[in-house]
Amino acid sequence: MDKTMFDKGMKIRREVLGDAYVDRAVANMNDFNKPLQELVTQYCWGEVWGREGLSKRDRSMINLAMIGILNRQHELKAHIRGAINNGLSKDEIAEVLLQVGIYGGIPAAVDSFRTANEAFADLDAEKK
Amino acid sequence: MDKTMFDKGMKIRREVLGDAYVDRAVANMNDFNKPLQELVTQYCWGEVWGREGLSKRDRSMINLAMIGILNRQHELKAHIRGAINNGLSKDEIAEVLLQVGIYGGIPAAVDSFRTANEAFADLDAEKK
Amino acid sequence: MDKTMFDKGMKIRREVLGDAYVDRAVANMNDFNKPLQELVTQYCWGEVWGREGLSKRDRSMINLAMIGILNRQHELKAHIRGAINNGLSKDEIAEVLLQVGIYGGIPAAVDSFRTANEAFADLDAEKK
Amino acid sequence: MDKTMFDKGMKIRREVLGDAYVDRAVANMNDFNKPLQELVTQYCWGEVWGREGLSKRDRSMINLAMIGILNRQHELKAHIRGAINNGLSKDEIAEVLLQVGIYGGIPAAVDSFRTANEAFADLDAEKK
Amino acid sequence: MDKTMFDKGMKIRREVLGDAYVDRAVANMNDFNKPLQELVTQYCWGEVWGREGLSKRDRSMINLAMIGILNRQHELKAHIRGAINNGLSKDEIAEVLLQVGIYGGIPAAVDSFRTANEAFADLDAEKK
Amino acid sequence: MDKTMFDKGMKIRREVLGDAYVDRAVANMNDFNKPLQELVTQYCWGEVWGREGLSKRDRSMINLAMIGILNRQHELKAHIRGAINNGLSKDEIAEVLLQVGIYGGIPAAVDSFRTANEAFADLDAEKK
Numbered sequence: 001m002d003k004t005m006f007d008k009g010m011k012i013r014r015e016v017l018g019d020a021y022v023d024r025a026v027a028n029m030n031d032f033n034k035p036l037q038e039l040v041t042q043y044c045w046g047e048v049w050g051r052e053g054l055s056k057r058d059r060s061m062i063n064l065a066m067i068g069i070l071n072r073q074h075e076l077k078a079h080i081r082g083a084i085n086n087g088l089s090k091d092e093i094a095e096v097l098l099q100v101g102i103y104g105g106i107p108a109a110v111d112s113f114r115t116a117n118e119a120f121a122d123l124d125a126e127k128k
Numbered sequence: 129m130d131k132t133m134f135d136k137g138m139k140i141r142r143e144v145l146g147d148a149y150v151d152r153a154v155a156n157m158n159d160f161n162k163p164l165q166e167l168v169t170q171y172c173w174g175e176v177w178g179r180e181g182l183s184k185r186d187r188s189m190i191n192l193a194m195i196g197i198l199n200r201q202h203e204l205k206a207h208i209r210g211a212i213n214n215g216l217s218k219d220e221i222a223e224v225l226l227q228v229g230i231y232g233g234i235p236a237a238v239d240s241f242r243t244a245n246e247a248f249a250d251l252d253a254e255k256k
Numbered sequence: 257m258d259k260t261m262f263d264k265g266m267k268i269r270r271e272v273l274g275d276a277y278v279d280r281a282v283a284n285m286n287d288f289n290k291p292l293q294e295l296v297t298q299y300c301w302g303e304v305w306g307r308e309g310l311s312k313r314d315r316s317m318i319n320l321a322m323i324g325i326l327n328r329q330h331e332l333k334a335h336i337r338g339a340i341n342n343g344l345s346k347d348e349i350a351e352v353l354l355q356v357g358i359y360g361g362i363p364a365a366v367d368s369f370r371t372a373n374e375a376f377a378d379l380d381a382e383k384k
Numbered sequence: 385m386d387k388t389m390f391d392k393g394m395k396i397r398r399e400v401l402g403d404a405y406v407d408r409a410v411a412n413m414n415d416f417n418k419p420l421q422e423l424v425t426q427y428c429w430g431e432v433w434g435r436e437g438l439s440k441r442d443r444s445m446i447n448l449a450m451i452g453i454l455n456r457q458h459e460l461k462a463h464i465r466g467a468i469n470n471g472l473s474k475d476e477i478a479e480v481l482l483q484v485g486i487y488g489g490i491p492a493a494v495d496s497f498r499t500a501n502e503a504f505a506d507l508d509a510e511k512k
Numbered sequence: 513m514d515k516t517m518f519d520k521g522m523k524i525r526r527e528v529l530g531d532a533y534v535d536r537a538v539a540n541m542n543d544f545n546k547p548l549q550e551l552v553t554q555y556c557w558g559e560v561w562g563r564e565g566l567s568k569r570d571r572s573m574i575n576l577a578m579i580g581i582l583n584r585q586h587e588l589k590a591h592i593r594g595a596i597n598n599g600l601s602k603d604e605i606a607e608v609l610l611q612v613g614i615y616g617g618i619p620a621a622v623d624s625f626r627t628a629n630e631a632f633a634d635l636d637a638e639k640k
Numbered sequence: 641m642d643k644t645m646f647d648k649g650m651k652i653r654r655e656v657l658g659d660a661y662v663d664r665a666v667a668n669m670n671d672f673n674k675p676l677q678e679l680v681t682q683y684c685w686g687e688v689w690g691r692e693g694l695s696k697r698d699r700s701m702i703n704l705a706m707i708g709i710l711n712r713q714h715e716l717k718a719h720i721r722g723a724i725n726n727g728l729s730k731d732e733i734a735e736v737l738l739q740v741g742i743y744g745g746i747p748a749a750v751d752s753f754r755t756a757n758e759a760f761a762d763l764d765a766e767k768k
Binding site: 370 | 544546550579582583584586
């Protein structure tokens with residue numbers, strides 16, 4: 001493991017997904033999934049999210065589109081939260097997910113809107 | 129929004145999925161998902177389901193096959209109900225889902241049969 | 257290998273895809289792909305296409321939808337030909353592929369229409 | 385149905401997934417899903433798992449990779465159990481799922497590790 | 513068909529993909545694929561690309577990500593051209609496709625970079 | 641870029657895919673795809689293929705299964721060659737691809753067998 005890149009990735013991951021989410025992931029770490037946690041943090045968050053060429057807002061936008069098509073609702077929920085943290089409005093998120101419906105098919109949009117609504121409800125509940 | 133096409137779509141959507149299902153979707157509508165509800169009703173139910181060239185039974189049959197492969201269980205459950213409303217028997221639905229297993233892989237069939245069984249249980253419960 | 261089921265499958269396969277196509281597949285058979293040819297003929301064509309519960313027209317229709325979504329252009333081309341042999345008109349094939357566009361996304365429809373046009377051109381060329 | 389192949393398949397299926405799992409599948413069998421249960425047992429477990437050319441350990445390994453990518457968590461959970469029965473260690477399962485992350489994308493690995501952890505928890509609970 | 517929305521879609525489609533590309537699509541139109549051409553122009557380009565909520569640059573970016581994952585190389589090539597027309601630099605396109613590699617798997621990135629290189633070569637050839 | 645991990649990855653990549661293949665990839669490198677080449681070599685080949693927990697034969701086997709399902713024929717062809725280099729026989733490759741047919745659907749197997757046959761023909765031609 002490249003410790004510098006891991007630390008860079010961990011910092012970005014916390015900025016995007018929030019400390020509560022990442023603390024939970026870290027607390028759930030065990031011998032079995034530790035190599036995944038390291039790979040995700042270093043590779044996904046350090047090497048790619050850490051690159052200069054696109055804004056975090058841009059990266060969130062394309063992640064919603066990709067993860068919506070890939071039908072990974074758990075990850076999508078986390079990245080809806082990340083998108084809000086990275087400055088996308090709810091209306092912009094709706095635009096992204098409508099476009100998912102045209103290019104990835106209507107069922108992908110229906111599931112993605114439902115998951116986004118759940119993420120918004122969680123965020124509202126936390127504010128209280 | 130093209131109001132005529134939206135109304136045509138809403139009528140077909142209610143015929144296929146049933147009023148209870150559509151009333152629930154309409155009640156869950158909010159500022160965020162309203163553009164999706166409009167797109168689905170106009171585009172999916174009005175423009176495509178509203179075309180002449182295939183019977184509703186045919187359209188249900190190919191939807192079960194596609195949504196089974198796409199692994200969208202929530203939508204599949206709604207379209208199992210739609211398939212029954214459009215005249216497919218349980219045995220015909222089983223034939224479609226077996227063919228999903230051959231062309232889309234056995235796990236797609238296993239999940240689709242489970243979801244279909246859940247839809248049938250719901251329908252039986254409503255009759256009582 | 258269950259010889260009876262294999263023979264039943266081979267008969268149906270020839271009816272649907274045509275002798276020329278199947279002769280070519282048989283001629284391309286070698287030690288490496290022989291187990292696949294046997295599995296496909298026995299299970300896909302014998303066990304599933306050979307079942308009573310749906311017409312061949314129905315089975316062709318759902319195959320076009322599934323293979324269009326799965327993005328397997330070579331197989332799709334063969335099954336467009338099969339669909340014509342099983343009694344679907346070009347207009348009905350267009351209806352199936354439009355529905356692929358709605359549920360599987362527009363790029364799936366664009367590719368499927370292109371492949372269908374190629375299959376129709378082949379069929380026209382053979383008639384001359 | 386080819387009774388000899390079905391019986392061969394049932395024996396392998398029980399060895400890999402365990403009697404408790406298969407007994408449950410058999411108990412859930414009804415008129416609707418019976419053709420699927422027969423097809424799966426004969427075709428998937430008899431014809432393919434029953435072939436000589438790869439060890440059961442090898443077949444489990446590639447199944448985890450494929451089912452992880454296909455996003456079929458219910459089937460994946462059963463095959464994690466099968467992989468343990470076929471001699472894969474937890475560390476080897478982690479290696480397979482990391483490779484899923486590289487070739488199938490990180491969200492596929494995240495979901496697959498979560499499902500594997502659930503399967504391990506079930507196995508631990510049964511031992512008590 | 514809603515003529516106003518179709519005309520709006522055609523205008524946007526020409527701006528994004530270029531007249532040469534769209535002229536070719538129109539010239540290839542026949543009785544079979546006409547309903548697809550109308551649906552794509554009206555819905556995809558009029559109803560969705562014509563919405564206010566995201567810039568054309570944003571929409572191009574998420575399209576590259578989605579179509580890269582969906583493995584539709586023909587469409588991807590057209591949308592690479594569209595992305596350039598909508599103001600994305602080659603470096604930004606590379607960033608999007610690297611992120612495709614992380615979330616959709618390395619083979620999706622390898623194919624997408626190859627297709628993008630082909631699109632750039634076409635564009636260079638046209639300038640001469 | 642972590643130079644040590646990159647070099648480790650390049651060594652493994654050459655062992656598995658062969659010098660001719662990797663030399664070609666390196667020769668095709670340009671400013672646009674350089675970040676991908678670095679990411680693939682460091683992460684895919686260094687971080688994951690370079691791990692201890694599975695043999696190269698095991699890793700090839702699961703790659704064939706995954707890439708076969710993902711429908712990436714160009715990558716599949718390279719990894720068929722890699723599988724031969726890593727000690728899999730043609731018969732074992734056939735077993736893997738048959739299992740792809742069961743779990744990922746028959747069209748995935750048909751395409752994968754065709755691509756494997758092309759790879760074998762290339763290898764035979766090079767020997768002459």
